[in-house]
Amino acid sequence: MQLTQREIDTTIELLSSRSSKTAVELAALNDISPRTLKSDIVNIRKWLKDAEVLLVSKPGLGYFVEGDDATCKNLLNQLLGTERLCAPLDAEMRKKQMMIQLLLFDKPISSTSFSDEYGVVKNTIIFDLQQIKALFTANDVQLIANHLGFSVAGDERRRRMLLERLIQENFTDYDLFMMMSKLTNFEKEASFNYFESILPPTFSIYYESVLKLIGTLLSEQIIHETPYFELFTLALRLTISLVRMIEDCPIGDGEELLNLGEQTGFTASLLSELEKIYHKPLLKAEYDYVYTDLSATTPVNVLELTSRMVEFVTQEVQIPFNEDSLLFQNLAAHLTLSLERTHHYLNGYNPFLKAIKKNEIALFEKIRQLIARELGLKIAQDESFISYITLHFMAAKERVGNGERKIRVVYVCATGLGVTSFIQQKLSSEIEEIEIAGFASVLNYDRIVGQITPDLIISAFPIERQNVPVLQVKPLTSEKDIQAIKKKVKTLLAEGKGHLPIINLRDVPKSMSMSELNQDTIVKGFMVYQTLKEIFQHRLRPEFSEGFILHILLAVHRIIYNKQYQETATVTLSQKVVYQIESVFNKYDLAINKNEIRAITEYLDIGRG
Numbered sequence: 001m002q003l004t005q006r007e008i009d010t011t012i013e014l015l016s017s018r019s020s021k022t023a024v025e026l027a028a029l030n031d032i033s034p035r036t037l038k039s040d041i042v043n044i045r046k047w048l049k050d051a052e053v054l055l056v057s058k059p060g061l062g063y064f065v066e067g068d069d070a071t072c073k074n075l076l077n078q079l080l081g082t083e084r085l086c087a088p089l090d091a092e093m094r095k096k097q098m099m100i101q102l103l104l105f106d107k108p109i110s111s112t113s114f115s116d117e118y119g120v121v122k123n124t125i126i127f128d129l130q131q132i133k134a135l136f137t138a139n140d141v142q143l144i145a146n147h148l149g150f151s152v153a154g155d156e157r158r159r160r161m162l163l164e165r166l167i168q169e170n171f172t173d174y175d176l177f178m179m180m181s182k183l184t185n186f187e188k189e190a191s192f193n194y195f196e197s198i199l200p201p202t203f204s205i206y207y208e209s210v211l212k213l214i215g216t217l218l219s220e221q222i223i224h225e226t227p228y229f230e231l232f233t234l235a236l237r238l239t240i241s242l243v244r245m246i247e248d249c250p251i252g253d254g255e256e257l258l259n260l261g262e263q264t265g266f267t268a269s270l271l272s273e274l275e276k277i278y279h280k281p282l283l284k285a286e287y288d289y290v291y292t293d294l295s296a297t298t299p300v301n302v303l304e305l306t307s308r309m310v311e312f313v314t315q316e317v318q319i320p321f322n323e324d325s326l327l328f329q330n331l332a333a334h335l336t337l338s339l340e341r342t343h344h345y346l347n348g349y350n351p352f353l354k355a356i357k358k359n360e361i362a363l364f365e366k367i368r369q370l371i372a373r374e375l376g377l378k379i380a381q382d383e384s385f386i387s388y389i390t391l392h393f394m395a396a397k398e399r400v401g402n403g404e405r406k407i408r409v410v411y412v413c414a415t416g417l418g419v420t421s422f423i424q425q426k427l428s429s430e431i432e433e434i435e436i437a438g439f440a441s442v443l444n445y446d447r448i449v450g451q452i453t454p455d456l457i458i459s460a461f462p463i464e465r466q467n468v469p470v471l472q473v474k475p476l477t478s479e480k481d482i483q484a485i486k487k488k489v490k491t492l493l494a495e496g497k498g499h500l501p502i503i504n505l506r507d508v509p510k511s512m513s514m515s516e517l518n519q520d521t522i523v524k525g526f527m528v529y530q531t532l533k534e535i536f537q538h539r540l541r542p543e544f545s546e547g548f549i550l551h552i553l554l555a556v557h558r559i560i561y562n563k564q565y566q567e568t569a570t571v572t573l574s575q576k577v578v579y580q581i582e583s584v585f586n587k588y589d590l591a592i593n594k595n596e597i598r599a600i601t602e603y604l605d606i607g608r609g
Contacts, residue, residue, distance in 0.1 A: 357387070
């Protein structure tokens with residue numbers, strides 16, 4: 001027997017999770033009622049039984065599968081592959097296939113041809129075309145009807161963007177895996193074409209040809225080092241460009257040729273090879289379409305953009321995202337990488353887009369609103385770009401949404417550095433309700449407290465602070481001190497004090513790999529470098545400018561691993577400069593000492609004293 005697409009989705013969920021799922025959870029996968037799900041379950045149970053796997057249902061638990069692990073894995077692969085694409089067409093898939101044909105080819109297609117192709121009556125096709133016309137209009141293209149049939153008119157780029165989106169909606173992570181397998185193992189061609197169920201055969205043939213060309217020109221190492229979604233977008237756009245050129249429908253006027261002397265990259269090489277194979281001109285507009293959507297724009301201050309974005313979303317959705325420093329760190333790194341790419345694809349493949357728009361549409365639209373204001377309407381149209389940003393806020397929502405507040409602490413010791421690792425480990429392991437937001441010395445604690453705004457100061461020395469409670473402890477915290485801290489923390493929480501936790505780089509779980517830790521260190525170092533460069537842009541000595549970024553990255557690495565410079569310096573530094581540098585490092589939770597500051601000033605053309 002054969003499963004419908006809806007039944008396949010439900011079975012994939014059961015086989016991949018191998019845990020019990022309630023009827024409500026399974027019904028939500030396809031937006032159906034639990035009653036409708038029951039009829040699907042009958043067919044799913046029969047299909048699994050034929051493969052010697054049982055679908056079990058128990059009150060209070062729900063549905064789960066019982067069977068051999070290897071058998072379940074094979075069934076899952078079958079569903080992700082050929083079975084999924086061989087599922088009977090439903091009305092939505094039929095309309096999608098019709099739209100793809102209309103967008104790909106210029107020759108009018110009659111309603112009779114559609115009726116014969118899909119095996120439904122002509123009235124059903126006419127009803128489908130009415131809905132297609134409305135969808136096309138919403139995307140700024142038009143469905144045209146005449147005595148020959150139906151065709152599409154409108155801007156070529158908009159036409160292609162809609163075509164891309166329709167294809168991507170049927171693309172899964174399994175298809176991505178199969179595509180990468182093809183790129184590296186074309187001698188082991190799969191017998192099944194994973195696109196033939198949703199795309200016209202002509203397009204599938206060209207797509208296979210493009211994939212083979214990419215696999216030939218790129219080394220296996222470069223293929224695996226390139227983000228898979230970028231390779232997919234590249235292959236898809238090359239194929240669309242090729243098909244539309246064969247249809248004599250280039251972007252623009254189709255006259256300006258690409259100068260290979262100016263463009264010598266991989267994309268130009270691919271287009272050049274396709275020109276030789278299919279004898280189509282190498283047009284600059286087609287290169288621009290395949291390679292990028294956005295040319296270089298005015299430089300963006302990523303840190304300021306990130307700050308404005310976090311504050312805007314915090315105010316609009318009334319969730320305290322501005323209290324989560326990990327959101328700022330991750331979002332700034334993501335925006336830096338995205339906005340500084342040599343090319344940027346609108347409509348890039350994003351496997352999360354559909355789920356994000358379904359579950360977090362309000363958050364998604366608020367972010368789109370800000371992006372339109374900050375970066376322009378064109379980038380705001382890129383739903384893939386918006387959804388990746390939304391993911392960062394969704395992760396932050398999980399962190400801050402539980403409402404478990406902690407008492408933020410500044411710990412004051414002799415130097416502000418010496419025993420930080422020991423103190424942090426001891427207090428964090430003994431008292432879950434505190435978060436050590438920073439360390440300070442007896443000389444600079446007043447300024448550090450002003451920057452961090454803690455709920456409590458724990459000090460090894462007798463100090464006074466009017467607006468923050470102070471608890472004095474022994475230099476090496478005793479058990480009696482621990483109990484006193486616990487009592488004070490409990491009192492402060494009962495009074496409604498506390499903050500949502502700020503996650504610092506030093507709080508990295510022990511399970512984090514060294515490569516992940518090094519990556520976070522580099523990201524934080526780059527952010528510090530960017531900020532310092534902006535502050536001292538007119539004072540950075542030209543002969544040392546190239547080494548400045550390396551020095552800052554290494555300085556951040558030394559601070560994180562408690563290996564700062566310790567040599568004494570006799571040079572008197574400008575207090576203003578010291579404060580500026582120290583403030584930047586403190587902003588990213590990095591306690592820098594005076595010797596490290598002195599070394600940084602060697603790169604700057606500034607007065608001493």
